[in-house]
Amino acid sequence: MTIKVEHELHERRKGRNVGLGLILVAFIGIVFGLTVVKVTQLGEAQQFERFDHVARPQIIPAEDGGSN
Template identity: 90%
Template sequence: MAIKVEHELHERRKGRNIGLGLVLVGFIGIVFGLTVVKVTQLGEAQKFERFDHVARPQIIPADEGGN
């Protein structure tokens, strides 16, 4: 027979943990939503490749690369 004694401190911690969990789930949802919107607005994969901050001459159109 297990004796289970719940102190009021445990109740407060449980409430705080649930609140923090909801805040974290909300933050993850916002980040995921922004990522989905950004990717779907880009359309083509070539446009998406331009945002990796690496100089890649193969994606520069011929009329802009002029030397």
């Protein structure tokens, strides 16, 4: 049996597949857009860096033993 790349089903469902594709692209856009908005609303970028759970001496004020 030969492998058929194109099946009649693909043609029949083309509209649905394209529609679903567009919805998924829109979903990616929404999640990306929300991420950009949420991150930029954090204000100071250092606030965001503190969430990486790794000791970062450069963002700790010098009086607390850090290098900043």
